[in-house]
Amino acid sequence: MATIKDVAKLAEVSTATVSRVLNENGYVHEETKNRVAKAIKQLNYKPNDVARSLFKGRSKMIALFIPDIMNPFFPELARAVEDMTKNHDFTFILCNTDDDIEKETAYIDALQQKSVDGLIIVSSTLTPEQLHHIQIPVVALDRKLNNGIASVTVNNREGSRQAVQYLKSLGCKKIAHVAGPEHVDNANERRRGYLDEVQNEDWFRLSLVEHGEYHYDAAKQATINLLKRHPDIDGLFVGNDLMAVGALKAAESLGINVPSDLSMIAFDGITLGETTSPSLTTMAQPIYQIGAKAAEMLIKQIEEEDTLTQSEEFSVQLIKRESTRRDEA
Template sequence: MTTIKDVAKLAEVSVATVSRVLNKNGYVHSETEKRVAYAIKQLNYKPNDVARSLFKGRSKMIALLVPDIMNPFFPELARAVEDMTKQHNFTFVLCNTDDDIDKEMAYLDALKQKSVDGIIIVSSTISADNISGMGTPIVALDRILSSSLSSVTVNNYVGAKEAVQHLKAIGCKRIAHISGPENVSNAKQRLKGYLEEVQDEEWFLPSYIEQGEYHFEDAKEATKKLLTTHRDIDGLFVANDLMGVGALKAAESLGIKVPEELSIIAFDGISLGETTSPALTTMAQPIYQAGAKAAEIIIEQIENQHSFVTNEEFSVKLVERQSTKFGRSSL
């Protein structure tokens, strides 16, 4: 294996000079720099990243923690983070946590040991106390973890209200909700938006709400329960698209026609919703832009070594497809 000493010997300079060229630290004469660059190329020398990180105090590595890599929302989000980190010459690390606090803490400990430069976290279980001693820039994505952390989210409350308003506008009289996990900030906001629109209606009952935990199977079973208990339900707002697909399958299994008998609208705007039959009406998030913004914020904090709290909130938009009455594609 080629070492820095081999480069120094071929370039006829000291090891310290090669180090200054590699790390762009200190003055090196232009002709000397050219000799070092030539030697590096000739020997195909690859600097030791661990050694460089110890020297510079940085690893050029950014990690993203996501709760469920099987949910297509998170790979779409991860792609944006990866693209942005690559543009700035950072190595991207993706960690799937299964929303397991022990797994999350194990990842955080390992990343700290590796001197990771920054961490972007999507989590339903991590609290401010869990990350208080990290000493590493952290940005919360998709949901808020703490008021002391920078975050990138969307207007979940407003988007949920608009989803229910759309169901009302197309004639739905009994509107139910498949909610996300009760401890997740975005699920709480979507539930709050739903309730704002329906809780004063004379037909509304608390049993019009079932939890789907942001999972396909849970949502499928929750929808079956709703539709068999309340046969008059003709509108359904589902808190994410993956659960929306579960709701479509539940309706199909019960012989309920979508959208003729039941209109379904979900939330996220993942590409999966375009492939279902009928295609899924949704409140679409700007997924790529949100992921890219989180990466921008973490890179700025790393590069400028500051910890200013920044909270970015994007808007969502209605994308009408075939799962709601009179739906049409607006893509």
């Protein structure tokens, strides 16, 4: 690999001049510039980013922490972040945390040792104490981390209310909820939105809520429990699309037809929801947009020093598909 010295020698200038040509700063005579450019091309010289990083204390790298790449929501998010980071000439590092504090902490240390410039974090487990160890810009995505930290989220509670309202508008008389994990704030928000709409109904029981842990298997089991416990459920609000796939399977296994016996609505709007049979009615997040926005905010924080911690909340949108009855009241 050619170094800047080789270029300098070939172009008969100092390395400082080559550096000026590379970075387009300082004064360089047009003729000199051409000589240097020619030498660069001739040697196929590419500057060594590691040396640059060492001097600048910056690496042009950004990391995204996600709990689980196997949940299709996160690849969609990751894709948005990656696209945006690439547009700004950053390199993208993906970290699976399994919502495990130790993994998160290990990653934070390792990445800071590499002078990574910033982190986008989807986490429900990081404590304020851990966050305090982070010396670089951070944006929380999908789940809020802390009031001091910028975040990009959606209106989970309001969106969930709308979901339940929609089931009601279809004539559902008894609506259950498969909730996400209790330690995840957006799962709680969604549960609250559900409760806002149903807690004053005379048919409401706390036993209409089961936890599905944001996992396919757990949600399937939770749905089976619900449907066995309350055979007269005719509406189901599932905390995310992935769990809804499990819920569909559960209904099928019990011989319950969706949507004619049971209307089901979920949350997230992942592509997977279009491919199930029946396809999923859902409150869709603008997944690509929120990922892109988070990346954009992070890069702004990195490139400008004015750390105005502003947060962004997007709205979800009802997408009507086959898992809910069509006969709107």
